[in-house]
Amino acid sequence: MNELNTYVVTLLIFGAIVLLTAWLPMALKRVPLSLPICCIAIGMALAWSPFTPLPQFNPLENMKWAEHLTEFVIIVALMGAGLKIDRPLGWSRWMITWRLLGIAMPLTIAAIALLGWSVLGLGAGSALLLGAALAPTDPVLAADVQVGPPQTGEEDDIRFALTSEAGLNDGLSFPFVMAAIAIAGSGGQTTDWLGSWLLFDVGWKLVAGVGVGWLVGRALGYLTFKIPKGGSIAKTGDGLAALGFTCVSYGLTELAHGYGFVAVFVTALTLRSVERRSSFHGELHDFGEQIERMLMMVLLVCFGSIVAEGSLVQHVDWRVAIVTVATLGLARPLAAWISLLGCRRPAAERAIVSVFGIRGLGSIYYLAYASSKAQFDGMQTVWATVLVIILASVILHGIAVTPVMRWIDRRRGVDSMRSMKDQPNL
Template structure:
């Protein structure tokens, strides 16, 4: 059997399923990520396919760079489809989630890692930092709609903007875990360099670079003489170029590229908010993101099928997973939204639907590829179990819950648009 031809057949079939399944699953409590993982498991277990079963700890660099790329593409897409202008009051729900819910989540998960899993300080902090961010890749079902479609209620805006920013804002905590792991026991000489470089410098440079690059790209896209504008091409492929340029420049000047990409997308929108070209950029970016997500989740299914990391799962890992998903994120989100004008149902949905995903794998691969952490297999097993459980639970619940809250507010996104009367 020709392995190359079989691989092309499988890839083509999975891509077609990825294009068709979102439409088929629109009314069903089942998500595309769940299907992709199931496909990956089936292919890895099948004796007739070339998909290997692999352990990410043996392929850390591959895991790091593949997840890195799909996350930055998702961050650009999330930023491009947010219609709401950046502002302190307009984004208050986002600032609350970032400034209150995320630190509480990191501390609580780290405490669970230390007390239940028996991890040291560095490993526990890495676990908390990797699992605290919500995922921009897997949260499509609870994100805002395409640009200028009006599908931007406070729930979807909160979850989209939070996912866009907290992937970058959790990076300082990952760096702190790496600094603790690499320092001499009992020494705190890493604190000042960490505060100066990893917190202040890299966050400021990431945000500043993103804003400058986004405004510059916006000028080239919308403001130069019309015959030279990028928007005149109507080519959504430019979204991929915007993503790579913003990320690479920020990383070259030692800023956080994740922050830069999302901020660049917001800055690009701010230059010209109502151009139809934003729709072209969004549509292409969404297609690329979905294809990359499909590939990675099929590989994730292969990791599950391989099973060596999941053999590390015991009652302690199960307890941490259950507490993290059922208590830590919901309570942290709820505390951060106390005093907001939103209804109890809306606060509950924002608090619960903080899906964990590929960003967590990126952080774990990045850190474990550079520094030795004690109990690293236990950390990987815990993260994989939580991601798998989050994808399944949130994937099943999101469709009925979002339809329920939309109907409650008098909006039914599943209802077909009225057909014009031919006699009019």
């Protein structure tokens, strides 16, 4: 296939996939099948189609592209997650989120790192990187278990917990990734890095992420809602501003050497707090969701082509299978269940929150980022394990989420148009 025909066929396929991803969410609404599963299946079908050679995207061969594409889709998803949370920030109102972040995530990192060391035979740096990359729940692939658009009332406690957790744990996992990089850089022979890690990677970067995110959110909130005489951004009604908000918050925070993932989510929450009732939040959310879905589609179709091409399978063995089952079936569910002990919610709701910790594109970003900063032992095994776990998570959670969420909604006596009225705080 010559270069021109490859380009034209790629455009044709891209257009068809975009149309499918616009239509499929409606078609799959009542079916135990998720959009990410369909995207991966499309990628596999294309890899096996007679249209080859189409452009392929293997993260192991295109590390920088993998890092930046996944980074961009994550920050867009984080902005969208923050914009659609109606519940005001607060210690008691967000208690389940603090439990998941402060207890479940460190326990999950430790459990997966232990699996990496004991089962996969990884060194300390690589094992910690595996745990840090797989611990966060994914804000991109978790749309089916997240709250609805702003002011729709689709924010029960389960969906709120999973949305708020996904919004914050991507950034909060970063200190552990930086620790893995420091261990790999020192060869695991010294702890000289520990002081600077605590001061800079844990202290400054988290403070800068929260602080810059809040300042940017307040400034953008004023420009969007408070400027008098009709000069506010909200008056334009243009949801494209969401992309600008995202990039400004992320860029300024990274320039300040803070965690941009944390900042973007904090900016979105702060923007909501400036003016909660504006219909412009819905327009910002809708545009961001469209961009996020398109980027997710592109990356998952590429991921599906990698699965079909077979480069993933050659590094998969029984050890990877054990770690996959233990991560999805034991590490996250048990860690989250422990973190929710004493939480005044029904056992069924706590079980759903514990089990539906979807793994996804954030894990690819962390591996690509860390690989560009240090040399890790057994990196091909780490990549194979992460990609298999993502594939298993997308399939298992994607199939289970619709019937499980419909079951819990019926059990609580609510329909698909959920309302926050009469919902108790956690």
